Amino acid sequence: MAILDARKSKPLEGGASFSLSNRVSRALWQVSWAVLAAWTPPPLFAWRTALLRLFGADIAPSARVYGKTRIWYPPNLTMAENALLGPGVNCYNQARISIGAKAVVSQGAHLCAGTHDINDPDFQLIAKPITIGAGAWVAAEAFVGPGVSIGDGAVLGARGVAFRDIEPWAVYAGNPAKKLKDRPRF
Amino acid sequence: MAILDARKSKPLEGGASFSLSNRVSRALWQVSWAVLAAWTPPPLFAWRTALLRLFGADIAPSARVYGKTRIWYPPNLTMAENALLGPGVNCYNQARISIGAKAVVSQGAHLCAGTHDINDPDFQLIAKPITIGAGAWVAAEAFVGPGVSIGDGAVLGARGVAFRDIEPWAVYAGNPAKKLKDRPRF
Amino acid sequence: MAILDARKSKPLEGGASFSLSNRVSRALWQVSWAVLAAWTPPPLFAWRTALLRLFGADIAPSARVYGKTRIWYPPNLTMAENALLGPGVNCYNQARISIGAKAVVSQGAHLCAGTHDINDPDFQLIAKPITIGAGAWVAAEAFVGPGVSIGDGAVLGARGVAFRDIEPWAVYAGNPAKKLKDRPRF
Numbered sequence: 001m002a003i004l005d006a007r008k009s010k011p012l013e014g015g016a017s018f019s020l021s022n023r024v025s026r027a028l029w030q031v032s033w034a035v036l037a038a039w040t041p042p043p044l045f046a047w048r049t050a051l052l053r054l055f056g057a058d059i060a061p062s063a064r065v066y067g068k069t070r071i072w073y074p075p076n077l078t079m080a081e082n083a084l085l086g087p088g089v090n091c092y093n094q095a096r097i098s099i100g101a102k103a104v105v106s107q108g109a110h111l112c113a114g115t116h117d118i119n120d121p122d123f124q125l126i127a128k129p130i131t132i133g134a135g136a137w138v139a140a141e142a143f144v145g146p147g148v149s150i151g152d153g154a155v156l157g158a159r160g161v162a163f164r165d166i167e168p169w170a171v172y173a174g175n176p177a178k179k180l181k182d183r184p185r186f
Numbered sequence: 187m188a189i190l191d192a193r194k195s196k197p198l199e200g201g202a203s204f205s206l207s208n209r210v211s212r213a214l215w216q217v218s219w220a221v222l223a224a225w226t227p228p229p230l231f232a233w234r235t236a237l238l239r240l241f242g243a244d245i246a247p248s249a250r251v252y253g254k255t256r257i258w259y260p261p262n263l264t265m266a267e268n269a270l271l272g273p274g275v276n277c278y279n280q281a282r283i284s285i286g287a288k289a290v291v292s293q294g295a296h297l298c299a300g301t302h303d304i305n306d307p308d309f310q311l312i313a314k315p316i317t318i319g320a321g322a323w324v325a326a327e328a329f330v331g332p333g334v335s336i337g338d339g340a341v342l343g344a345r346g347v348a349f350r351d352i353e354p355w356a357v358y359a360g361n362p363a364k365k366l367k368d369r370p371r372f
Numbered sequence: 373m374a375i376l377d378a379r380k381s382k383p384l385e386g387g388a389s390f391s392l393s394n395r396v397s398r399a400l401w402q403v404s405w406a407v408l409a410a411w412t413p414p415p416l417f418a419w420r421t422a423l424l425r426l427f428g429a430d431i432a433p434s435a436r437v438y439g440k441t442r443i444w445y446p447p448n449l450t451m452a453e454n455a456l457l458g459p460g461v462n463c464y465n466q467a468r469i470s471i472g473a474k475a476v477v478s479q480g481a482h483l484c485a486g487t488h489d490i491n492d493p494d495f496q497l498i499a500k501p502i503t504i505g506a507g508a509w510v511a512a513e514a515f516v517g518p519g520v521s522i523g524d525g526a527v528l529g530a531r532g533v534a535f536r537d538i539e540p541w542a543v544y545a546g547n548p549a550k551k552l553k554d555r556p557r558f
Binding site for chain 3: 012013014027090092110112115116118119121123143145161163175176
């Protein structure tokens with residue numbers, strides 16, 4: 001990727017965290033989405049999926065993204081068959097974010113793949129991939145932090161905040177998220 | 187209501203969760219609100235209340251809803267005298283949501299009446315009514331889950347997350363919300 | 373400031389919480405920001421800083437505010453050199469909010485300087501100043517309540533919710549926020 005060295009770019013003093021080419025390509029992406037997709041009604045999933053693929057996303061034809069979903073950088077997005085990113089989801093994929101088959105990410109959830117090194121005076125940006133397993137459910141306005149894996153079939157309840165991995169076929173909630181129970185496998 | 191049987195409609199594979207007539211009526215509502223109300227300045231409460239009533243809400247003349255409040259489906263909304271839904275509130279009333287007299291729901295709060303059956307492979311949508319008691323306060327960016335009753339005079343602090351009922355005249359906060367103390371009755 | 377006495381203005385019955393002159397000046401501010409700044413691309417920091425200063429903010433030339441940052445009332449804003457308010461930050465400065473040098477407030481955080489007296493039947497609005505220390509980091513979608521001081525070099529993790537002061541050079545997270553560890557000083 002195109003993350004710059006904070007010792008040189010000095011982001012705390014106004015310098016960039018990403019290369020110029022990355023920033024230009026994201027600006028182009030954002031304008032394109034605003035003009036061509038952000039206002040489109042929900043049923044036009046195929047159109048939005050095609051646009052994401054054109055900009056570099058690895059996305060199955062049956063995956064669904066809403067006009068109000070925000071994708072930071074399409075080349076870092078992977079979506080399997082019938083994966084869903086709901087309206088208002090903030091897919092902040094500074095590293096790759098992968099959504100498994102039939103996984104559901106509900107309205108307003110935040111998948112945040114970026115953070116900063118808090119031991120570094122220059123506040124180096126760090127990006128770590130996020131994986132949402134097949135059949136998992138990240139419920140409304142939940143938060144998934146950088147590097148976190150949500151296991152297959154797992155549930156992160158509404159407003160749940162996960163900075164650590166979530167076991168497969170288990171139900172978590174709270175901030176920080178704690179395991180409440182197992183989910184029956186099917 | 188118009189919730190479809192997930193075994194037949196298969197929402198995880200792109201099928202609808204609501205009947206066609208419900209979806210059409212909500213699309214009409216959303217367009218109407220965007221064109222006629224979403225941009226209106228705060229003092230025009232009477233105009234927005236009239237629009238909500240026209241679309242089926244059971245709403246007192248003195249109730250207040252902002253242009254930036256989001257109402258999912260007006261026929262499922264009940265607001266008593268001087269009830270208030272602040273700017274940015276997401277009133278996701280897939281089942282009825284009732285707001286008592288002089289109850290205040292502050293900016294950015296989420297009243298979420300819908301969930302899914304996580305024991306069902308087809309992820310059946312479930313909607314359960316929410317009640318906010320008279321004189322209660324749901325503070326900024328709090329979250330109230332499906333089926334929850336907030337007692338009269340209760341306070342759910344900013345960012346508090348309630349999946350269980352909140353006692354009347356008590357103060358709760360946190361995620362999950364816990365009781366901190368009683369509130370003096372008046 | 374211009375906070376009205378709730379015993380006279382009766383905000384629970386539709387009365388105002390702020391003086392007419394305050395409301396008019398904020399309406400002018402909001403329209404100005406929407407027309408002149410909200411849509412501007414990130415690099416135009418100097419333009420937005422100049423606009424904030426024109427409306428009364430005490431803001432260093434190197435401070436950075438995005439088009440999508442929301443400032444409630446510029447005269448109540450103080451920003452030191454290289455202080456940053458990220459996109460989507462809600463700077464709800466009903467009392468003064470001060471951001472120290474090189475402090476970073478990340479996307480979607482909420483700095484909420486206002487609350488209500490829950491022991492008062494008239495629900496008196498109360499505003500208390502917020503201070504973010506130099507070199508502190510309020511991470512994505514965190515919440516800082518009225519009267520809270522975030523110490524120099526402290527970190528409030530993503531989605532952390534602080535209603536009490538945060539020690540300098542310490543790391544907090546959760547809702548309510550708890551201290552996790554110290555941060556190495558530099």
